[in-house]
Amino acid sequence: MDKILIIGASGLLGSRLMALGKEKYHMFGTYNTHSVDGNDVFKLDVNKRNDVFKLVEDIKPDFVVDTHALHNVDYCETHPEETWMVNVDGTRNVAEISKRVGAKYAYISTDYVFDGKKLVYTEKDKPNPLSYYAKTKWAAEMILEALDVNYVAARTAVMYGLSGKGKLPFVLWLIGKLQANETVKIVTDQHNNPTFADNLVNILFRLFELDEKGLFHATGKDCLSRYEFSKIVARKFDLNEDLIEPITTPELNQIAKRPEKVNMNNNKVERVTGIKTLTVNDGLNILKEQLVD
Numbered sequence: 001m002d003k004i005l006i007i008g009a010s011g012l013l014g015s016r017l018m019a020l021g022k023e024k025y026h027m028f029g030t031y032n033t034h035s036v037d038g039n040d041v042f043k044l045d046v047n048k049r050n051d052v053f054k055l056v057e058d059i060k061p062d063f064v065v066d067t068h069a070l071h072n073v074d075y076c077e078t079h080p081e082e083t084w085m086v087n088v089d090g091t092r093n094v095a096e097i098s099k100r101v102g103a104k105y106a107y108i109s110t111d112y113v114f115d116g117k118k119l120v121y122t123e124k125d126k127p128n129p130l131s132y133y134a135k136t137k138w139a140a141e142m143i144l145e146a147l148d149v150n151y152v153a154a155r156t157a158v159m160y161g162l163s164g165k166g167k168l169p170f171v172l173w174l175i176g177k178l179q180a181n182e183t184v185k186i187v188t189d190q191h192n193n194p195t196f197a198d199n200l201v202n203i204l205f206r207l208f209e210l211d212e213k214g215l216f217h218a219t220g221k222d223c224l225s226r227y228e229f230s231k232i233v234a235r236k237f238d239l240n241e242d243l244i245e246p247i248t249t250p251e252l253n254q255i256a257k258r259p260e261k262v263n264m265n266n267n268k269v270e271r272v273t274g275i276k277t278l279t280v281n282d283g284l285n286i287l288k289e290q291l292v293d
């Protein structure tokens with residue numbers, strides 16, 4: 001049975017990797033700030049290089065999926081040194097020891113590496129990140145190539161699904177607000193491809209099984225504004241969509257720049273894996289069934 005190590009097992013993607021992988025693989029996980037129960041789950045700070053090396057050498061995984069990062073885009077903009085340390089140096093630590101033990105390494109990147117000036121983005125398009133967060137994610141991608149690691153890098157966007165620990169993912173946060181009959185203001189001028197976490201999990205496992213290498217776009221099928229996405233969520237869960245009020249990005253006074261529209265082309269990952277990336281409708285249908293269960 002292959003051994004798979006999830007760095008960041010407490011988050012949305014990490015927790016779904018752990019849950020969906022356990023039937024087929026021997027799963028190991030790490031956490032930092034939000035503890036996770038389990039015999040094969042360990043506390044780990046990716047910036048403590050010796051600790052990272054010892055843990056990975058002890059486990060000797062076949063596949064390492066690295067989901068860790070500082071994700072708060074505005075926080076990253078005002079804390080550049082900490083962001084670089086976590087998002088770049090921490091990634092290098094995990095990638096280097098993965099290479100040493102002969103493990104395939106998966107890195108989770110972002111659609112924010114692009115500036116949103118192009119209609120559709122493929123893996124061949126050159127990034128032009130607008131925020132410091134996105135710059136560190138692109139820098140980590142380039143380091144993986146320079147290290148000559150057996151890696152896959154999956155660029156994804158606006159993930160939703162059953163929650164891990166810590167900050168609620170967007171869809172669950174929105175559902176909670178609408179169920180409480182609270183008004184929410186959602187931007188109309190930021191467009192991305194909402195990604196159902198379980199769909200991405202299946203893609204990552206398939207890329208491992210096929211021993212693929214390199215860069216892949218792995219998002220949902222539809223490119224929507226956050227406002228459009230929110231209205232669909234409200235209707236899907238029979239909630240009051242009138243509580244969702246449109247707002248524009250300048251009104252938010254966000255510190256970091258965001259691209260206005262990044263539409264990701266997933267043709268490569270679909271062709272290689274044989275897995276279709278899900279529409280918002282299909283992803284939300286599955287999530288609705290999971291929440292009922």
